Amino acid sequence: GAGVSQSPSNKVTEKGKDVELRCDPISGHTALYWYRQSLGQGLEFLIYFQGNSAPDKSGLPSDRFSAERTGGSVSTLTIQRTQQEDSAVYLCASSFSGWGADTQYFGPGTRLTVL
Amino acid sequence: GQQLNQSPQSMFIQEGEDVSMNCTSSSIFNTWLWYKQDPGEGPVLLIALYKAGELTSNGRLTAQFGITRKDSFLNISASIPSDVGIYFCAGRTYSGNTPLVFGKGTRLSVIA
Numbered sequence: 001g002a003g004v005s006q007s008p009s010n011k012v013t014e015k016g017k018d019v020e021l022r023c024d025p026i027s028g029h030t031a032l033y034w035y036r037q038s039l040g041q042g043l044e045f046l047i048y049f050q051g052n053s054a055p056d057k058s059g060l061p062s063d064r065f066s067a068e069r070t071g072g073s074v075s076t077l078t079i080q081r082t083q084q085e086d087s088a089v090y091l092c093a094s095s096f097s098g099w100g101a102d103t104q105y106f107g108p109g110t111r112l113t114v115l
Numbered sequence: 116g117q118q119l120n121q122s123p124q125s126m127f128i129q130e131g132e133d134v135s136m137n138c139t140s141s142s143i144f145n146t147w148l149w150y151k152q153d154p155g156e157g158p159v160l161l162i163a164l165y166k167a168g169e170l171t172s173n174g175r176l177t178a179q180f181g182i183t184r185k186d187s188f189l190n191i192s193a194s195i196p197s198d199v200g201i202y203f204c205a206g207r208t209y210s211g212n213t214p215l216v217f218g219k220g221t222r223l224s225v226i227a
Contacts, residue, residue: 004157035217042119042203042217043158059214091157104215106157 002027004107006092012113013082021077021110025094032075033104034067037089046090049075082114121204121218128194129226136221137188138204146207147180147187148215153200161202162189196225 005024013019025032034046045059049069060066064082069075079086089111093104121138128134138147146165150158162173164180164187171178177190187206191198204218 040219042121042219043205043215044217045214048214056214093157103160103163106159108156 004092004094004105006090006107006110008110009108010111010113012115014115015084016081018078018080019082019112021079021090021112023075023077023092023094023107025073025075025092026105027073029094029096029105030072031095032069033093033095034075034077035091035093036061037091037109039088043091046077079112082112084114087112087114119204119206119216119218121221123221124219125222125224127224127226130194130196132194134191134194134198134223135188136202136204136223137186138206138218139186140206140216141185142208143184144187144206144208145184147178148205149176149178149187149189150203150205151200152203152220158203191223194223194225196227199223199225 004026007022011019030051032049035043036046037043047060047067048056064080067077089109091106091109093106095104119138119140148163149161151161152158161176162171162178164171164178167180167184168182169180175192179188181187201220201222203220205215207215
């Protein structure tokens with residue numbers, strides 16, 4: 001079945017470079033979320049898209065982080081001028097509707113390593 | 116921001132033993148969720164709780180929404196090797212559009 005997919009699965013980059021992480025949500029899901037999972041930590045909320053509404057960017061840690069969702073489907077998380085502290089697993093999730101829909105389906109994540 | 120205290124951080128148990136882990140919050144939550152994450156995968160929802168005092172089972176898993184609405188526990192009975200993974204609690208403080216807050220996880224290892 002078609003679950004949430006993310007690419008690449010692993011990304012190694014040099015400090016100062018920009019990276020783009022991609023998320024393909026489950027078809028028909030209107031809500032899409034990005035989380036960051038650092039080693040030994042829980043899931044840190046980054047950004048949330050719901051339909052055509054303005055995204056909730058309250059979790060983005062700095063202005064180096066941005067995300068867009070094109071056509072209400074695929075989303076790209078961009079990190080500019082990467083820093084070593086950006087190293088983490090970036091998880092994407094989708095659901096049928098907004099926060100009130102508790103069944104968020106997660107992708108396998110992108111492991112980002114900044115050297 | 117919101118913090119969830121999840122304990123224990125890790126557990127090593129013998130196959131067949133029962134397991135208990137819990138989550139506490141300084142704020143009142145109106146939803147508690149428990150997820151499991153296998154290596155290299157995203158978290159998968161195990162149980163969702165919506166009412167104080169609610170006790171819900173999913174196979175060998177049982178979770179409860181604490182009466183005070185500030186805590187929840189997850190029990191696993193008769194553990195098996197495939198129970199290995201990281202278990203996360205998550206909660207929401209208000210109904211409507213607020214983000215889930217996640218605990219730091221309990222890493223479970225099962226010794227056959």
